[in-house]
Amino acid sequence: MLPLTAFSLSEKQVHLFDFHPIMESAIGVLVSQFKAYAGKDGSSDTLSRDEFQKLVKSELSNFVKNASDPAAIDQLMSSLDMDNDGELCFLEFWQLIGRLANKHGGFSQ
Amino acid sequence: MLPLTAFSLSEKQVHLFDFHPIMESAIGVLVSQFKAYAGKDGSSDTLSRDEFQKLVKSELSNFVKNASDPAAIDQLMSSLDMDNDGELCFLEFWQLIGRLANKHGGFSQ
Numbered sequence: 001m002l003p004l005t006a007f008s009l010s011e012k013q014v015h016l017f018d019f020h021p022i023m024e025s026a027i028g029v030l031v032s033q034f035k036a037y038a039g040k041d042g043s044s045d046t047l048s049r050d051e052f053q054k055l056v057k058s059e060l061s062n063f064v065k066n067a068s069d070p071a072a073i074d075q076l077m078s079s080l081d082m083d084n085d086g087e088l089c090f091l092e093f094w095q096l097i098g099r100l101a102n103k104h105g106g107f108s109q
Numbered sequence: 110m111l112p113l114t115a116f117s118l119s120e121k122q123v124h125l126f127d128f129h130p131i132m133e134s135a136i137g138v139l140v141s142q143f144k145a146y147a148g149k150d151g152s153s154d155t156l157s158r159d160e161f162q163k164l165v166k167s168e169l170s171n172f173v174k175n176a177s178d179p180a181a182i183d184q185l186m187s188s189l190d191m192d193n194d195g196e197l198c199f200l201e202f203w204q205l206i207g208r209l210a211n212k213h214g215g216f217s218q
Contacts (some may be wrong), residue, residue, distance in 0.1 A: 023142050023168040026135040027206060031214040033132050045216055059132040090216040091207060097136060098203040105140040107154055107199040 030097065033059060034090055052077050061100035063100040140208065143199055144169060155196035161186050172209040 001105035022026065027076050037055040038047050047055065056067050056076070078084075129137065146164040147156050156164065165176050165185070173179035189201050 011161060014146045018169060021168045022138055023170055023206075026138040026142075027210045027213060029131055029174070031134040031210050033135075052217055055132075059130045062129060062134055063136070089137065089188075090211055090214055094207040094210065097132075098207065100202065101140050104136060105144065105199055 012090065031090075034093060046089050047065055048087055049074065049091060050079060052093075060100065063104060127176050140199075143202060152196065156202060157196055158183065158186060161197055161202075168211065172213060 034047070034054075035044065037051045037059075038044050040048075040051050040054070042048050052072060053073050056064050056073050061067040064073075064076070075090060076096070080088055080096055082092055128146070135148040142164075144146070144153065145151050146160045146168075147195070149157075149160050151157050162179060162182050165173050165182050165199055173182075185205070186197060189205055191201055
């Protein structure tokens with residue numbers, strides 16, 4: 001792979017990077033990042049409390065308030081954990097991403 | 110911006126492109142692409158039937174079956190249009206992206 005220096009790409013240029021339409025590439029990134037954190041301990045299909053804390057702190061620090069406050073993130077996790085099993089499956093996690101995207105887009109709540 | 114030739118970037122390198130954690134960048138892409146299609150006619154916060162057809166055909170052609178079949182996409186749109194107003198708001202659209210991401214990730218349905 002060519003060594004890259006820091007610069008910014010327009011969305012059109014990002015299409016180059018894996019020849020998928022850009023929305024599918026973005027979906028692929030969200031799935032692979034979820035799996036990267038979910039695979040650290042226990043089931044690789046769900047996020048444990050610890051995995052969720054790490055993911056929010058390093059991946060969603062601009063979009064989630066108090067991303068480095070463990071108590072706040074525990075509370076956020078319980079609001080997402082529909083079946084109260086102490087883990088977040090992908091679709092439970094996806095609710096959070098939807099709320100963040102909706103807010104980021106400035107759409108009505 | 111530097112002219113780019115076709116090559117592939119690792120996810121780490123994609124971080125370079127706008128200095129956000131990559132999950133936030135991917136969320137930003139999904140929001141901006143939704144807005145790009147939603148802004149073509151009528152309200153710029155919702156997808157009309159025509160805008161949804163165009164988006165699915167050009168952006169989700171690998172992830173959505175029969176992406177070029179208008180009747181199939183109309184059916185898909187009605188399954189998402191919770192309030193039956195003939196338009197898809199962002200959160201209604203987000204359900205589709207969640208289903209596609211869940212399937213793409215191979216998670217249990």
